[in-house]
Amino acid sequence: MSANAAAVNAADQEFLQRQMLAVGQRAREAARAISAADPGVKNAALFALADLLVSRESILLAENARDMQAGREKGLDAALLDRLELTPERIRAMADGVRQVAALDDPVGAISNWSYRPSGIQVGKMRVPLGVVGIIYESRPNVTADAAVLCLKSGNAAILRGGSEAIRSNLAIGACVTQALRDVELPADCVQVLDMTDRAAVPIMVGMSEYIDVIVPRGGKGLVSAVAEHARVPVIKHLDGICHVYIDDAADRSKALAIAVNAKTQRYGTCNTMETLLIAHSRAADLLPDLAAAYREAGVELRGCPRAQALVDDMASASDDDWATEYLAPILSIRVVDDLEQAMAHIRQYSSQHTDAIVTEDLVKARRFLREVDSSSVMVNASTRFADGFEYGLGAEIGISTDKLHARGPVGLHGLTTEKYVVMGDGHIR
Amino acid sequence: MSANAAAVNAADQEFLQRQMLAVGQRAREAARAISAADPGVKNAALFALADLLVSRESILLAENARDMQAGREKGLDAALLDRLELTPERIRAMADGVRQVAALDDPVGAISNWSYRPSGIQVGKMRVPLGVVGIIYESRPNVTADAAVLCLKSGNAAILRGGSEAIRSNLAIGACVTQALRDVELPADCVQVLDMTDRAAVPIMVGMSEYIDVIVPRGGKGLVSAVAEHARVPVIKHLDGICHVYIDDAADRSKALAIAVNAKTQRYGTCNTMETLLIAHSRAADLLPDLAAAYREAGVELRGCPRAQALVDDMASASDDDWATEYLAPILSIRVVDDLEQAMAHIRQYSSQHTDAIVTEDLVKARRFLREVDSSSVMVNASTRFADGFEYGLGAEIGISTDKLHARGPVGLHGLTTEKYVVMGDGHIR
Numbered sequence: 001m002s003a004n005a006a007a008v009n010a011a012d013q014e015f016l017q018r019q020m021l022a023v024g025q026r027a028r029e030a031a032r033a034i035s036a037a038d039p040g041v042k043n044a045a046l047f048a049l050a051d052l053l054v055s056r057e058s059i060l061l062a063e064n065a066r067d068m069q070a071g072r073e074k075g076l077d078a079a080l081l082d083r084l085e086l087t088p089e090r091i092r093a094m095a096d097g098v099r100q101v102a103a104l105d106d107p108v109g110a111i112s113n114w115s116y117r118p119s120g121i122q123v124g125k126m127r128v129p130l131g132v133v134g135i136i137y138e139s140r141p142n143v144t145a146d147a148a149v150l151c152l153k154s155g156n157a158a159i160l161r162g163g164s165e166a167i168r169s170n171l172a173i174g175a176c177v178t179q180a181l182r183d184v185e186l187p188a189d190c191v192q193v194l195d196m197t198d199r200a201a202v203p204i205m206v207g208m209s210e211y212i213d214v215i216v217p218r219g220g221k222g223l224v225s226a227v228a229e230h231a232r233v234p235v236i237k238h239l240d241g242i243c244h245v246y247i248d249d250a251a252d253r254s255k256a257l258a259i260a261v262n263a264k265t266q267r268y269g270t271c272n273t274m275e276t277l278l279i280a281h282s283r284a285a286d287l288l289p290d291l292a293a294a295y296r297e298a299g300v301e302l303r304g305c306p307r308a309q310a311l312v313d314d315m316a317s318a319s320d321d322d323w324a325t326e327y328l329a330p331i332l333s334i335r336v337v338d339d340l341e342q343a344m345a346h347i348r349q350y351s352s353q354h355t356d357a358i359v360t361e362d363l364v365k366a367r368r369f370l371r372e373v374d375s376s377s378v379m380v381n382a383s384t385r386f387a388d389g390f391e392y393g394l395g396a397e398i399g400i401s402t403d404k405l406h407a408r409g410p411v412g413l414h415g416l417t418t419e420k421y422v423v424m425g426d427g428h429i430r
Numbered sequence: 431m432s433a434n435a436a437a438v439n440a441a442d443q444e445f446l447q448r449q450m451l452a453v454g455q456r457a458r459e460a461a462r463a464i465s466a467a468d469p470g471v472k473n474a475a476l477f478a479l480a481d482l483l484v485s486r487e488s489i490l491l492a493e494n495a496r497d498m499q500a501g502r503e504k505g506l507d508a509a510l511l512d513r514l515e516l517t518p519e520r521i522r523a524m525a526d527g528v529r530q531v532a533a534l535d536d537p538v539g540a541i542s543n544w545s546y547r548p549s550g551i552q553v554g555k556m557r558v559p560l561g562v563v564g565i566i567y568e569s570r571p572n573v574t575a576d577a578a579v580l581c582l583k584s585g586n587a588a589i590l591r592g593g594s595e596a597i598r599s600n601l602a603i604g605a606c607v608t609q610a611l612r613d614v615e616l617p618a619d620c621v622q623v624l625d626m627t628d629r630a631a632v633p634i635m636v637g638m639s640e641y642i643d644v645i646v647p648r649g650g651k652g653l654v655s656a657v658a659e660h661a662r663v664p665v666i667k668h669l670d671g672i673c674h675v676y677i678d679d680a681a682d683r684s685k686a687l688a689i690a691v692n693a694k695t696q697r698y699g700t701c702n703t704m705e706t707l708l709i710a711h712s713r714a715a716d717l718l719p720d721l722a723a724a725y726r727e728a729g730v731e732l733r734g735c736p737r738a739q740a741l742v743d744d745m746a747s748a749s750d751d752d753w754a755t756e757y758l759a760p761i762l763s764i765r766v767v768d769d770l771e772q773a774m775a776h777i778r779q780y781s782s783q784h785t786d787a788i789v790t791e792d793l794v795k796a797r798r799f800l801r802e803v804d805s806s807s808v809m810v811n812a813s814t815r816f817a818d819g820f821e822y823g824l825g826a827e828i829g830i831s832t833d834k835l836h837a838r839g840p841v842g843l844h845g846l847t848t849e850k851y852v853v854m855g856d857g858h859i860r
Contacts, residue, residue: 032802035802035804036801036802109801115823117821117822117823119816119821121812121816121821123821123822123823126800126801126808128801128804130834130835131804131834213834213835214835234833234835252857254857255856255857258857258859259857259858259859261859262859262860263859266859266860357853366854370556370852371466371539371556371558372462372465372466374465374558374561374850375850376850376851377850377851377852377853378556378850378851378852378853379852379853379854379855380852380853380854380855381854381855381856381857381858382551382853382854382855382857382858382859383855383858383859383860385859385860386549386551386853386855386858386860387851387853391547391549391551391553391860392547392553392851393545393547393553403664404560404561404643404848405560405643405644405664405835405836405848406835406836408848408849408850408851409850409851410851418834418835418838419838420804420805420806420807420808420838420839421806421807421808421817421822421838421839421840422800422807422808422809422810423787423807423808423809423810423812423816423817424796424809424810424811424812425809425810425811425812425813425816426685426811427682427684427685427688427689427811427812428689428811428812428813428816429688429689429691429692429693429696429812429813429815430692430696430813430815430816430821
């Protein structure tokens with residue numbers, strides 16, 4: 001690079017830095033207003049947004065068409081273009097999602113564990129917003145609306161940084177959010193959709209710990225690990241979903257077949273899809289041939305340990321890498337284990353601590369599995385595919401966390417809040 | 431440094447790294463045993479420890495005397511030597527503290543929000559240990575026992591790294607913990623007291639995210655910020671306690687005097703001590719002279735804003751630095767403010783978000799202060815000195831957090847645990 005180009009780049013970088021700082025300051029200021037807003041006002045903004053998304057359908061479709069056109073010219077693949085596309089149905093679904101969030105209980109201000117202490121003071125914990133939430137996402141424009149309303153409902157200001165491919169769609173949805181906020185006289189800066197699609201904006205954003213309280217990356221592993229690597233701001237994230245189903249000696253045959261097939265084949269690209277099937281040695285000869293037939297009918301490629309290979313014709317051999325891989329594809333690794341002990345040891349070694357399940361009718365083993373498997377969701381006799389904010393009754397989901405602190409598993413409105421102690425006295429001193 | 435010395439240093443560093451790695455691996459392995467231990471077994475270990483601390487009093491005193499002697503030779507100041515010293519009373523208090531923790535409810539395994547979902551699955555959240563907790567502390571040897579029992583009770587393995595001045599005392603207490611664990615057949619590695627007092631061990635320890643789930647630094651600001659700076663492991667910390675009391679227009683006179691004096695003078699070196707008094711303009715002329723007299727009688731130096739200076743003779747002028755300083759000493763800054771608005775703006779700018787209090791009889795203002803002040807403890811008509819795990823009924827305290835995520839305010843047993851989702855089905859699939 002010439003000295004001149006380097007100087008221009010440095011100037012660009014400084015300009016970007018200043019811009020991002022201004023975004024952060026505006027968000028911090030707006031956070032005060034949204035954190036103190038009454039539930040009715042926040043809900044009115046959400047309903048206004050839902051109506052605007054529908055009434056501006058033609059604008060959203062037109063802006064999205066420009067993104068789609070640019071994407072086609074850039075040679076984006078079919079899957080990416082599908083994620084990027086808005087249709088009238090998708091816009092209606094987005095508006096419905098907004099109304100569903102409005103209908104949820106407002107988490108802010110609830111006081112729990114309110115008690116008198118021996119000293120005479122009263123102590124409780126009040127649920128309060130985190131402050132400013134930064135969302136970094138990829139090509140789905142509906143995330144703009146989803147993330148905005150979850151942040152608003154939980155009393156947080158939001159900074160939304162979507163992918164460059166969806167920029168026109170995102171800004172058009174952002175304009176609806178701005179209008180909805182204005183309609184109820186909340187500051188427009190409560191939700192800022194960044195028009196800075198420069199890659200350099202991300203490391204700046206995740207370093208702004210003075211202005212952003214938590215970052216939620218939503219996207220593929222590349223995005224999430226890039227965010228986590230540079231972050232000075234706490235991150236709510238999961239990197240991998242290497243989920244296991246263990247079919248125990250004491251499993252019910254039909255439950256085992258149903259769960260093992262569903263956990264793999266209901267959807268392939270989701271993080272709660274089973275990637276490795278573990279099966280007790282005593283049940284393998286009976287179950288594996290039927291399971292293999294079902295998987296093959298669904299088009300799933302099987303890779304097994306030697307004991308599994310011995311029971312199923314033409315099964316490829318699973319390498320050590322297979323046990324550690326999130327396929328996100330119609331591929332399944334299968335291992336025959338001696339017993340629960342060996343199954344849990346395998347899970348300890350390879351699980352990404354997302355979701356693991358046991359199929360068993362034995363209460364003692366079920367209790368042990370629930371207690372000892374250290375994953376964000378641990379299941380008995382249910383498909384791993386249930387690990388989801390909607391299925392768990394959170395009403396909505398901003399992401400899934402495989403970290404242990406703060407939020408673990410599907411993260412809903414509560415994960416975007418924290419608690420502070422509140423103390424009431426009558427002149428009490430120590 | 432000569433090339434030879436550098437090579438020796440690099441070899442030392444590598445040796446230390448290997449040692450710390452082995453410590454981490456042993457802790458991770460031991461964590462499995464302690465996380466699954468029954469409450470009765472953990473309590474038996476705690477009672478055994480309490481008895482051992484008392485029965486080995488003479489050993490503890492002898493080892494502590496060696497630390498004290500070395501400290502005197504190194505020229506440690508009186509305050510540090512006092513913190514370092516063990517006496518028969520302090521040993522008894524330590525043993526009593528251990529028994530108190532044993533008497534607390536066991537947090538592990540409790541399932542909350544257990545509910546049926548429309549799909550038919552049951553979903554709940556089970557409280558589980560974090561895994562491995564690292565504690566980094568300074569010269570008080572009693573922290574060794576306190577931290578060990580809080581970690582054990584909450585089902586975590588602990589790695590304890592105390593200051594070099596207290597190393598003999600810490601190892602002697604650690605030997606009691608080891609014996610107590612052996613007595614109940616728990617792995618001795620559930621609590622490892624490091625004999626590596628090399629400063630270089632700290633950055634290695636706080637980078638071991640594979641083996642340590644959370645770090646709790648306990649000590650001065652220098653220690654805490656050094657830990658936070660290098661940490662790859664999540665840290666539960668507070669850096670500053672710049673706490674405020676605001677005396678509102680509608681304050682009761684006697685409550686205001688009692689709280690403002692107590693919050694400053696009950697103890698000077700604690701993080702929940704008031705450092706800045708804010709007082710409404712309408713009450714300043716009446717209250718400040720009496721308050722100033724009380725502070726001066728207690729030996730507190732006063733530094734005020736111009737309006738405060740106008741009401742009290744010989745008051746020094748407070749600089750901008752004063753508002754941002756945690757004195758930890760008999761010094762108080764005083765500012766006269768127009769009203770609640772200006773008081774909250776001052777708190778927003780200067781508070782370390784530890785503990786802030788309002789004195790008022792006005793319900794509307796009390797509600798606003800509780801809702802809008804963004805600190806880990808927010809109080810009405812009570813002394814900031816109440817911000818403490820024991821006063822709040824947590825039974826014990828591993829530290830105080832001014833961070834927002836995971837744990838906020840005084841951190842007890844719950845702060846050393848997390849929750850995972852547990853799901854029970856009967857063959858349910860999606």
